[in-house]
Amino acid sequence: MSRVSTAPPDELTPGARKILDAAATLFYERGITAVGVDLIAKEAGVTKKTLYDRFGGKDALIAAYLRERDQRWRAWLTEWVDGHGGDARERVLATFDALAEWMLRRDPRGCGFVNAAAELPDPAHPGRRAVTEQKRWLRGYLYELGAAAGAGDPDRAQRLADELSLLHEGATVLHGLGVADDPVGTARALAEEALERATAP
């Protein structure tokens, strides 16, 4: 599935690019509120002035961080499904394999969006919109995959999408807390059952 380019066509200046990369790492690993703009600028090898010139403020930087994270996750997930999924049913289950691989190799601290939402109580914060958009997109994607797998009836497909996204979130949270052995495997098994029921005659 040839994509035009890997991700965003980097309209960012070199300084802005370094800032966003540093912010992404620091925000995810240490938390949004706990990380100051001074540290971000220092870690990016850039002055605070550049940060404020490029992004306007910390809130806008938070939103940019979440939007880019969203883009990368969407690209990762769709490419994984296109590359590893076979028939329609396997494509649904492949989303859980993609999740396992994503968390294994880069994100042991759970869902960056859920973590961000925990630190952004204000519903009007620009970063919150990015969070809800990400969750809505995932549910929509799962809806399409589920419908293609045979849950043709809209009601059944809706319900399946609700179930699949719930399983995704549950697995991510438990993985992040490190209290369960193989939460993604558990979720995948439950997804298999839900899928069978939704596509049964």
Next chain:
Amino acid sequence: MSRVSTAPPDELTPGARKILDAAATLFYERGITAVGVDLIAKEAGVTKKTLYDRFGGKDALIAAYLRERDQRWRAWLTEWVDGHGGDARERVLATFDALAEWMLRRDPRGCGFVNAAAELPDPAHPGRRAVTEQKRWLRGYLYELGAAAGAGDPDRAQRLADELSLLHEGATVLHGLGVADDPVGTARALAEEALERATAP
């Protein structure tokens, strides 16, 4: 199920009690890092000196907040199950009704422990232990309920407990993000299926 007492027998001094109450509200509603000790003391109608005399520091106060939250949740859940559950199967499903009621009446911002973990990256933080203990306890409780409901085989009961706790977490997260209509209902329906499978001959 006669409990010795409702919760902790309030060994706290009046000042400490007010501090813990104010901290609980502020930490949950605004986030842990975003709330300073000055604000907590002011909101509790107490001086900072009292706060530091009683709790030692912010980190210890965070841990106390999470421990007490854990105690209340355990009491709420077990009492709900004892009061509303009928047979063993209904007792398992009652945990989801308890969750729905809990979140409806007091906690629209998702799981306080998951949110706290998002702000406490350091695994050695005393608050983190409270989080993992809470999750472990819930899984253990669900294991007992599941085993009593007929999942006698240890392997099946273990798997059922994994599934049920995953459904709990998924429902709580989706509820907190406000992107799904009735995540707890979805989780309860999935739990019903998992329960039937686990207790089938």
Next chain:
DNA sequence: GAAACGGTAGACCGATCTGTTTACTGGTAC
């Protein structure tokens, strides 16, 4: 009646927070 305790009042500490400002440098485009 003195010691111990829980508390108030409030100043103080150094560090850090987000955000702004001035002055200067190097490259690129017209």
Next chain:
DNA sequence: GTACCAGTAAACAGATCGGTCTACCGTTTC
């Protein structure tokens, strides 16, 4: 060659951060 732009360097502002300190007050306990 000049106007623009991305950037550095560094000072500055006012607020807030977690945490400490001294001095005092009222009640209980021995």
